Structure formats: structure tokens, C-alpha cells
Amino acid sequence: MSEPPAAGRLMVVGGGPSGLAAAWKASVEADRAGASLEIVVLEADDQVGGKARTEHAADLLIETGPQGFLDDQPVLREMIDACGLKGEVLAPEPAANRRYIYRGGKLRELSRSPLAFARSGLLGPLGLARLAMEPLVRSRQDGNTEGVAGEDESLYDFAARRMGRQAARRRIAPVGVGIFAGAARKRSAAAAFPRLVAMERAYGSLFKAMRAGRRRGAPPPGHRTFLEGIQSLPRAVAALPGIEVRCNQRVTAIERRGKAFTVTSSAGDVGADAVVAAADLPAAADLVDGVSAAAAGELRQIESPPMAVVHTAFEAGAAAHIEPAYGFLVARGEGIRMLGCQYETATFRGRGPDGTFLARSLFGGSIDAEAADLGDVQLVDLTLRELRRTAGIDAEPTWTSVARWPHAIPQYAPGHPQRVARIEAALDPIAGFHLAGNALHGVGLSRAIAVGAECGESAARQLLN
Ligand SMILES: Cc1cc2nc3c(=O)[nH]c(=O)nc-3n(C[C@H](O)[C@H](O)[C@H](O)COP(=O)(O)OP(=O)(O)OC[C@H]3O[C@@H](n4cnc5c(N)ncnc54)[C@H](O)[C@@H]3O)c2cc1C
Numbered sequence: 006m007s008e009p010p011a012a013g014r015l016m017v018v019g020g021g022p023s024g025l026a027a028a029w030k031a032s033v034e035a036d037r038a039g040a041s042l043e044i045v046v047l048e049a050d051d052q053v054g055g056k057a058r059t060e061h062a063a064d065l066l067i068e069t070g071p072q073g074f075l076d077d078q079p080v081l082r083e084m085i086d087a088c089g090l091k092g093e094v095l096a097p098e099p100a101a102n103r104r105y106i107y108r109g110g111k112l113r114e115l116s117r118s119p120l121a122f123a124r125s126g127l128l129g130p131l132g133l134a135r136l137a138m139e140p141l142v143r144s145r146q147d148g149n150t151e152g153v154a155g156e157d158e159s160l161y162d163f164a165a166r167r168m169g170r171q172a173a174r175r176r177i178a179p180v181g182v183g184i185f186a187g188a189a190r191k192r193s194a195a196a197a198f199p200r201l202v203a204m205e206r207a208y209g210s211l212f213k214a215m216r217a218g219r220r221r222g223a224p225p226p227g228h229r230t231f232l233e234g235i236q237s238l239p240r241a242v243a244a245l246p247g248i249e250v251r252c253n254q255r256v257t258a259i260e261r262r263g264k265a266f267t268v269t270s271s272a273g274d275v276g277a278d279a280v281v282a283a284a285d286l287p288a289a290a291d292l293v294d295g296v297s298a299a300a301a302g303e304l305r306q307i308e309s310p311p312m313a314v315v316h317t318a319f320e321a322g323a324a325a326h327i328e329p330a331y332g333f334l335v336a337r338g339e340g341i342r343m344l345g346c347q348y349e350t351a352t353f354r355g356r357g358p359d360g361t362f363l364a365r366s367l368f369g370g371s372i373d374a375e376a377a378d379l380g381d382v383q384l385v386d387l388t389l390r391e392l393r394r395t396a397g398i399d400a401e402p403t404w405t406s407v408a409r410w411p412h413a414i415p416q417y418a419p420g421h422p423q424r425v426a427r428i429e430a431a432l433d434p435i436a437g438f439h440l441a442g443n444a445l446h447g448v449g450l451s452r453a454i455a456v457g458a459e460c461g462e463s464a465a466r467q468l469l470n
Pocket of ligand 1: 047050442
């Protein structure tokens with residue numbers, strides 16, 4: 006077993022976006038302090054990026070995991086600048102502002118204009134009338150506890166309380182499925198949509214909060230990717246000086262040895278002065294077990310069901326009737342297994358050659374985990390059948406692919422904030438051990454990066470002090 010150098014060794018387990026953000030931020034802290042820190046990332050796979058994985062095939066750019074990120078974290082912008090990718094950041098095409106929900110046998114536009122939204126037919130007259138009353142509904146801190154289960158409220162209950170049951174079912178539940186691949190009744194509102202909950206807290210009403218945002222001229226955070234795809238970012242971070250990445254090294258245990266740690270991987274034991282665990286669930290729980298059985302037990306309660314991502318390319322003529330748009334989500338109860346479909350070539354330029362329409366359809370999640378386990382042929386057949394019914398694409402694809410994630414997106418159930426508090430209480434006393442990743446503080450890429458950067462920063466500060 007090699008001994009850590011005098012300046013300190015930080016081992017990061019997991020070379021996904023969160024782990025690499027931790028490594029980058031630790032190296033920034035070391036530079037700032039004029040000190041040297043050995044920063045090693047151990048990645049089980051043969052390449053970095055985790056679920057941020059871009060593939061190229063048949064002149065197409067295929068995103069098998071995240072297809073973009075929310076530009077809502079200053080530290081993410083800092084990291085993009087640091088690795089020279091600022092010029093590569095890509096905003097969506099203007100048409101991608103258009104989004105649909107498939108409900109009642111047709112695609113209905115989710116317009117921001119109240120009149121157009123009313124005309125979309127997504128909500129009936131009673132649902133619209135109830136939605137219009139949202140500013141009058143007392144906020145939760147005003148003592149309105151109707152629909153509140155225990156200390157935490159589900160996303161469905163939150164939406165039904167503020168906007169009415171119809172809007173919760175038809176408007177909010179499909180969005181929950183689109184982001185979390187999980188049912189709104191089983192998602193914690195505070196953990197899944199902290200911004201919505203904060204809007205109610207600050208303004209007493211979501212509409213009032215939105216109006217205030219418009220008056221301040223504060224646009225909502227944009228959706229972004231990179232010219233060469235989402236994996237550009239982890240690849241660029243891994244190539245920065247001061248970070249050593251070792252691929253094909255699966256960590257099997259992290260043990261505490263006095264004030265230090267032993268990290269055991271397929272390449273043997275390595276000593277470390279600090280560890281950032283940035284593996285995804287359920288591996289993260291097994292690694293945490295070596296330092297806190299209590300925290301590991303809590304992590305094991307967080308479900309992370311499988312998903313399948315099916316890409317189908319068509320000649321553009323097959324989709325000529327489709328208005329360019331981001332794509333659509335599917336309301337449950339329509340007899341459609343697809344969770345939603347993104348029109349890749351209409352959303353970001355450079356995803357396919359001119360004359361091609363590339364669709365990315367998502368299956369599985371906690372809503373329908375079995376769908377993610379269908380065979381490739383079955384999944385492609387299902388996708389084609391459902392694209393015919395929903396989007397009216399009735400053509401042979403020119404190209405197809407299926408990607409699978411056995412543990413795709415952590416599901417934040419009601420009670421998640423309390424679980425996070427218990428995990429942090431168990432891990433806080435373990436100096437030098439940090440839990441990054443997207444299991445606790447937000448499932449999206451930008452939050453995973455912010456959490457990773459925070460872990461890297463505090464690990465480095467402890468070591469350098
Ligand atoms: C289908 C799909 C679509 C998504 N779409 C979006 C989107 O559009 N926008 C968005 O913001 N987010 C999206 N996400 C979520 C996004 O992928 C995550 O937020 C992000 O990948 C989290 O990064 P991470 O580093 O925490 O975890 P991961 O990306 O899961 O990386 C974890 C890394 O740890 C490694 N690892 C695991 N175990 C070990 C071990 N024992 N030893 C060493 N290494 C290990 C893994 O190989 C992996 O490289 C999507 C996710 C999926 C699955």
C-alpha cells in the first residue's frame with residue numbers, strides 16, 4: 006500500500022460530473038493556497054463522464070444520459086470557463102421553447118401565454134377556474150395544511166393544494182415524470198422542486214412569484230449543452246493539470262484508519278487523507294458502509310430504478326408535419342409506456358445531418374421499471390408504435406439505438422429532506438469524508454456538479470489548513 010504524500014492525498018471515487026467537479030474544485034483551492042495536493046479520481050468504467058455520455062454513430066450525436074443541463078449554478082459556469090469550454094456552450098434553438106403534453110389522445114401545447122394555455126384543452130373549464138384562483142390560496146406557512154402528509158408534502162399534494170387536482174394531474178405530474186421518471190405522488194415537493202416551494206414561501210403564491218420575477222427581469226435559468234455533446238465537460242475536466250484520473254478501477258471499500266482512509270479498488274489499496282465518494286446509487290451506499298452503517302442504511306432506502314433511452318432517426322420528410330419543438334411528455338392513463346420524447350435535431354443544432362429527424366424516447370423509471378427491461382427489438386418496436394400514435398411518425402427509421410441505465414435517477418420520496426438530515430448527521434463527524442453525487446441534493450447535472458464542487462472545496466480546505 007502506497008503512503009500519502011506529505012501535502013495530502015484526496016481520493017475521489019467516481020469520475021462522473023460530480024466527482025470530477027470535486028477534483029477540479031480541490032485543485033483550484035490548492036492553487037489558491039499555493040500548495041500541492043495529490044488529487045486522484047478512481048473510475049470504475051473505461052471512460053469518464055458517468056451518465057453524461059455522448060456517442061457518435063451514422064453522423065448522429067447521441068446523448069445516452071443527460072441531453073442538456075440547467076444553467077443555474079455559478080460554480081458550473083466557473084468550471085466550464087476553467088476548462089476552456091465557454092465557447093462551446095450551446096443554447097437550444099428558439100423553437101425548443103415549444104413543449105407538449107400528450108393527453109386525451111393528442112399533443113397539447115404547454116404555452117406560457119394564459120390564453121393559449123386555456124385554449125390547449127389540457128385543462129377543462131373547472132380546472133382552469135381553479136388554477137386561476139392560485140393567488141388566493143393560503144400558503145402553507147399561513148396555516149393551510151390541507152393535503153400535507155407529515156412533515157413533507159408530495160409534489161402532487163403541493164400542486165393540488167396550490168393549483169387544483171386537475172392541474173396537478175394533467176400539468177405537473179407529467180413534468181415530474183419527465184424529470185424524475187417517477188410518480189408525483191411519491192416525490193417530495195421540497196426535494197424535487199425546491200424552487201417552487203421557495204416561491205410559495207417567499208410570495209405566498211406561485212403566480213405572484215412568477216410575476217415578481219418578470220418584473221425584476223429575471224429570466225428562468227436556461228437549458229444548455231455543448232457543441233460536441235454533454236460528455237465534452239467531464240472529458241475536459243479530466244484533462245486539466247493537477248488531476249490524475251485512473252479508469253477501470255472499481256472501488257470496493259473505503260475504510261477509516263485513524264484520521265486517514267484506505268481505499269480498496271481492483272488495483273489494490275491506496276491510503277488517502279480525504280475521500281470524496283461520488284459514485285452513483287446503489288454503489289455509493291456500499292462505499293459509505295465502510296465509514297457509517299447508519300448513513301449507508303438510509304442511502305439504501307433511496308430507490309434508483311432503471312431507464313432505457315431509445316434513439317430513432319428518420320428522414321426529415323417523415324416528420325415534416327411536426328412543428329419544431331423540444332418534444333413532449335406523456336400523461337399517465339393514455340395507454341402509452343413512453344415517458345416522453347425529445348426532438349433532438351429540433352432542440353440543439355449539430356445533433357444530426359440536415360434532412361434527419363432524431364427522436365430520443367425515454368422508458369422506465371419508478372412509473373414503469375419493467376419497460377426498461379424489455380429487449381432491444383421490443384423497445385424499438387414499442388417506440389415506433391408509440392411515435393406513430395403520439396407524434397404521427399409513420400416511417401421506417403434510418404437508424405436506432407438503445408441505451409440502458411440500471412440505476413438511472415434517484416427518487417426523492419416524501420420525507421427525503423429528513424432522510425438527508427439523518428445522513429448528514431451520521432457523516433458530519435467523520436472528518437475527511439465527503440459524499441457527493443446526486444443522491445441527496447438534486448438529481449440534475451448542475452446540482453450534482455455544485456454538490457461535488459462543494460465537497461472538493463471543503464476536502465481541500467481541511468487538508469490545506
Ligand atoms: C436517462 C437520463 C437522462 C437524464 N437527463 C438529464 C438532463 O437532461 N439534465 C440533467 O441535468 N440531468 C439529467 N440526468 C441526470 C444526470 O445524468 C445526473 O445528474 C448526473 O449524471 C449525476 O452525476 P454524478 O457524477 O453524480 O453521477 P454519475 O453520472 O452516475 O457518475 C457516477 C460515476 O461513478 C462511477 N462509479 C460507480 N461506482 C463506482 C465504484 N465502486 N468505483 C469507482 N467508480 C464508480 C460510475 O461509473 C460513474 O462514472 C439524466 C439521467 C439519466 C439516467
